[in-house]
Amino acid sequence: MEISSSILLPDFLPYLLGIFGLLVLWQYYQIQTMKGRILAIDIFDRSGIRMYVYVVADDRQACEVCRTAHATVFPPSEVMTRQFSPIKGTCNTPARCIGFLVGLYGAWPEAERIVTRLQSSRKREPIQLSQDELGEMVLGPWERSISANTDRLGIYILEAVLGDCSNPTIAMDKYLHTLEHAKEVRHMPLLVPTYLRLVDLMIGQERTVEALQLIEQFEKRYRDRTPRPYAPTEKQISLMKNKKSHLKNATRPAEPLPAA
Numbered sequence: 133m134e135i136s137s138s139i140l141l142p143d144f145l146p147y148l149l150g151i152f153g154l155l156v157l158w159q160y161y162q163i164q165t166m167k168g169r170i171l172a173i174d175i176f177d178r179s180g181i182r183m184y185v186y187v188v189a190d191d192r193q194a195c196e197v198c199r200t201a202h203a204t205v206f207p208p209s210e211v212m213t214r215q216f217s218p219i220k221g222t223c224n225t226p227a228r229c230i231g232f233l234v235g236l237y238g239a240w241p242e243a244e245r246i247v248t249r250l251q252s253s254r255k256r257e258p259i260q261l262s263q264d265e266l267g268e269m270v271l272g273p274w275e276r277s278i279s280a281n282t283d284r285l286g287i288y289i290l291e292a293v294l295g296d297c298s299n300p301t302i303a304m305d306k307y308l309h310t311l312e313h314a315k316e317v318r319h320m321p322l323l324v325p326t327y328l329r330l331v332d333l334m335i336g337q338e339r340t341v342e343a344l345q346l347i348e349q350f351e352k353r354y355r356d357r358t359p360r361p362y363a364p365t366e367k368q369i370s371l372m373k374n375k376k377s378h379l380k381n382a383t384r385p386a387e388p389l390p391a392a
């Protein structure tokens with residue numbers, strides 16, 4: 133009688149090994165979470181945001197408080213706290229300072245480096261980017277990364293904010309695209325500043341009719357005054373109202389001079 137020297141492995145062994153592997157991985161995450169190495173926020177943050185970048189439109193014209201906050205990167209855990217504010221102090225010129233809080237996953241190398249820096253700071257403190265670092269990240273190959281779709285509108289906004297003084301026409305298209313395509317929760321904080329900035333740029337370009345239409349769209353969108361996250365503040369609503377009446381006065385045909 134011949135005895136086979138090889139050991140026969142059951143067919144289901146690979147599956148068993150797979151399940152075992154998953155159990156080990158799950159246990160590993162559980163231990164790491166308990167040790168505090170992985171913050172619960174990383175696991176529960178389903179919105180796909182790993183960092184928030186705060187940028188101020190035309191930051192050279194902004195007040196000192198807002199200018200200092202330009203290009204700060206915040207961890208999601210900080211943004212989610214009730215008392216969070218991207219600026220330290222009170223803005224001195226709310227009519228002039230327009231800030232955007234842009235949430236990103238950031239899977240391309242330039243962004244990944246910033247995420248790593250943010251996550252490796254022990255207390256998860258915000259980090260300040262230079263204008264060059266911010267520019268490098270925005271110009272990086274984000275469209276080829278796995279987060280391209282998640283980050284698209286965020287990048288459009290960053291591109292628009294960084295270039296809207298030197299090239300307002302291109303920036304305006306990007307702001308308009310954002311207003312049209314912002315459907316997800318992570319895009320909601322972008323809407324009010326986009327309206328404010330776009331109206332300013334349109335006025336600057338003497339596109340008065342479009343500016344008026346945009347203000348009307350803004351008023352219609354936020355007509356319902358029930359408090360909700362990312363709705364415009366009273367200040368922002370009255371700011372738009374003022375712009376509207378200025379524009380209406382400007383477009384009104386001049387009254388004929390009284391006969392002498």
Ligand SMILES: [Zn+2]
Nearest residue numbers: 195198223229
């Ligand atoms: Zn300000």
